């Protein structure tokens with residue numbers, strides 16, 4: 620195996636920040652034209668990256684950043700759902716939201 624010397628710098632389609640690590644989610648346009656979240660970063664095709672944050676995913680959805688980056692007509696809603704699901708599982712920062720939800724649930728249980 621060849622040793623990879625070149626580290627590709629990935630740019631978030633929403634905020635234009637760059638990252639060479641795993642802070643970005645990869646979305647790939649497969650040769651058949653279908654879009655897919657590429658969890659392992661190994662799929663062939665034209666790729667675009669977005670930060671693993673609700674803010675950047677929401678922004679790229681609203682401003683059609685992915686459509687532009689990948690030159691597709693429309694990004695399916697399910698793809699954004701997949702991306703959002705993946706950040707809530709991977710990102711520790713997002714776990715801060717969960718205790719609030721649990722607390723809210725606990726309060727509503729007490730009310731009953």
Ligand SMILES: [Zn+2]
Pocket residue numbers: 631632633634635636669670675
């Ligand atoms: Zn970003």
